[in-house]
Amino acid sequence: MHAYAYTDPLYQAELVMASEDTGGQTDEFCVRCHSPIGVMGGEIPPLDNSMASDIALEGVQCDFCHTVPEGDVGNGAFVSTPGEVKWGPHDDAPSAAHESEFNEFYTEAEYCGMCHNVNSPFNGLPLDDTYTSWSESQYAEDEVTCQDCHMTPGITQFEANPGRAASGASKRDHISIHEIVGGNVFMLEELSDGLYGEKAVERLQMAATLDVSVPEEAAPGDEVTIDVSITNSGAGHKLPTGITEVRQMWLEVSVTDAEGKMLYSSGQLDSEGTIEDAVIYHTVLADADGEITDKLWEAESIVSDNRILPKETEVESHSFVMPEDAADPILVEAKLLYRSASQDMVDELFGEGTYDVPVIDMAKDYGSINGEADVPSNGTPGFTGLLLVISLVAAIGILRAKE
Ligand code: HEC
Ligand code: HEC
Ligand code: HEC
Numbered sequence: 001m002h003a004y005a006y007t008d009p010l011y012q013a014e015l016v017m018a019s020e021d022t023g024g025q026t027d028e029f030c031v032r033c034h035s036p037i038g039v040m041g042g043e044i045p046p047l048d049n050s051m052a053s054d055i056a057l058e059g060v061q062c063d064f065c066h067t068v069p070e071g072d073v074g075n076g077a078f079v080s081t082p083g084e085v086k087w088g089p090h091d092d093a094p095s096a097a098h099e100s101e102f103n104e105f106y107t108e109a110e111y112c113g114m115c116h117n118v119n120s121p122f123n124g125l126p127l128d129d130t131y132t133s134w135s136e137s138q139y140a141e142d143e144v145t146c147q148d149c150h151m152t153p154g155i156t157q158f159e160a161n162p163g164r165a166a167s168g169a170s171k172r173d174h175i176s177i178h179e180i181v182g183g184n185v186f187m188l189e190e191l192s193d194g195l196y197g198e199k200a201v202e203r204l205q206m207a208a209t210l211d212v213s214v215p216e217e218a219a220p221g222d223e224v225t226i227d228v229s230i231t232n233s234g235a236g237h238k239l240p241t242g243i244t245e246v247r248q249m250w251l252e253v254s255v256t257d258a259e260g261k262m263l264y265s266s267g268q269l270d271s272e273g274t275i276e277d278a279v280i281y282h283t284v285l286a287d288a289d290g291e292i293t294d295k296l297w298e299a300e301s302i303v304s305d306n307r308i309l310p311k312e313t314e315v316e317s318h319s320f321v322m323p324e325d326a327a328d329p330i331l332v333e334a335k336l337l338y339r340s341a342s343q344d345m346v347d348e349l350f351g352e353g354t355y356d357v358p359v360i361d362m363a364k365d366y367g368s369i370n371g372e373a374d375v376p377s378n379g380t381p382g383f384t385g386l387l388l389v390i391s392l393v394a395a396i397g398i399l400r401a402k403e
């Protein structure tokens with residue numbers, strides 16, 4: 001996404017809207033992080049790109065990132081020193097093309113925090129708190145940085161990626177990966193010819209675990225409570241993070257009887273792609289009149305923020321009344337879903353039919369009432385199911401060993 005940070009159509013649409021709403025007051029602010037070279041070179045604004053060089057359109061690119069000797073967290077507070085010296089994580093990386101110097105800053109979360117913490121330029125309201133939520137988490141305590149999860153194959157922890165950074169470069173125990181993927185399957189599918197969309201799906205599927213808890217038995221007329229625990233098990237910041245007035249994460253819960261009759265459902269999409277009766281995990285912003293807005297430049301207050309902190313669990317409860325004629329056993333299915341933006345918002349910005357915002361299954365779990373229900377064959381067993389299989393296998397192993 002760094003390569004597309006400026007040309008990204010969703011960004012462009014919001015950038016232009018912000019500019020129109022504020023009479024151009026946000027132009028430099030918005031472009032500073034999305035095309036730092038454009039702003040520093042005096043090429044953007046203007047936003048019509050009439051003065052933008054190709055390199056300014058490359059968003060957050062190599063030469064910008066490797067010529068930042070220092071900076072502060074938030075609102076693009078970087079020091080930029082374009083020139084011969086490229087800084088990086090090694091003190092032994094000579095190159096024929098430029099000077100190479102070691103700079104510890106590149107290995108620290110604060111480096112990413114320069115841009116991944118956004119405060120309103122008008123009132124300081126925290127609009128993106130990715131760095132802050134990381135810095136207050138166990139990950140910060142354990143020194144697990146953004147780079148460990150986003151620039152290695154580990155996704156939720158550091159994992160070495162041995163190799164060479166370039167032909168002729170030394171072989172190393174670890175070369176940092178530069179795809180730097182997050183959760184934006186939508187734009188990666190559109191912009192990278194699908195090249196990195198799968199990687200973003202994989203990352204989202206490592207971020208959370210679900211656990212469904214239901215009563216073993218229920219009689220007709222009983223009010224049945226379903227508790228779904230959502231754990232942010234893999235993201236080093238709130239889940240979701242980034243521009244969370246726009247991102248959506250929610251639970252789809254359905255209860256079906258043995259004949260496939262739907263007894264209860266929530267969080268399904270209607271024919272327009274709108275989410276029905278569900279809690280959406282995100283931030284809600286309000287403008288100066290207290291009206292809800294998803295325009296971050298109009299935000300004056302945060303109405304709510306129900307996102308899940310790193311390593312924390314939220315329990316969402318659902319209930320339904322068991323009907324007279326339900327065929328046992330009853331299957332309860334919970335899915336955690338994510339999309340980069342609501343279909344409504346995207347239709348409004350680009351016109352209906354332009355983009356289908358993909359919905360990603362992050363995690364699933366199942367429960368049964370009145371007997372053991374069959375888990376749908378296309379669904380992978382829930383995490384607890386897998387654990388059970390693994391522990392059974394392990395138990396058999398132990399028995400064998402004893403024999
Ligand atoms: C968003 C900023 C950013 C961008 C864009 C970026 N880099 Fe990096 N690069 C880094 C950081 C941070 C590290 C150190 C990561 C670490 O310590 O794990 C790094 C590490 C490297 C390394 C050392 C690799 C290793 O681990 O041995 C090389 C070489 C490199 N970058 C080249 C490039 C090139 C070429 C591009 C453009 C194609 C590029 N970078 C784009 C931030 C960036
Ligand atoms: C110069 C500012 C800047 C720096 C420094 C920077 N980023 Fe970013 N990053 C951005 C912008 C802007 C985007 C959004 C691009 C878009 O969505 O159009 C982005 C996007 C991302 C995404 C993709 C988000 C998604 O929704 O999928 C990830 C992941 C990410 N950055 C991680 C990092 C990490 C890790 C570092 C530090 C090694 C870093 N960034 C350093 C500006 C920056
Ligand atoms: C423990 C591993 C871990 C650490 C540490 C971590 N991340 Fe993430 N990050 C993830 C996972 C997993 C996701 C996918 C779930 C999500 O979108 O939140 C993610 C998603 C993201 C996204 C995309 C959010 C969205 O949905 O639009 C951004 C941006 C991002 N990370 C930036 C950062 C930055 C900056 C840091 C350091 C301050 C960081 N991450 C630290 C694991 C991590």
Ligand code: HEC
Nearest residue numbers: 010011014015018029030033075076115116118187242243
């Ligand atoms: C301090 C740096 C910074 C500033 C200033 C900034 N952004 Fe961003 N922007 C980011 C980062 C980092 C991301 C990635 C977060 C994520 O993936 O959710 C991002 C993502 C976005 C996205 C999501 C793109 C997508 O494909 O989903 C939009 C839209 C956006 N910004 C618009 C704006 C607008 C409009 C402004 C000015 C009012 C602005 N940004 C100012 C850093 C910044």
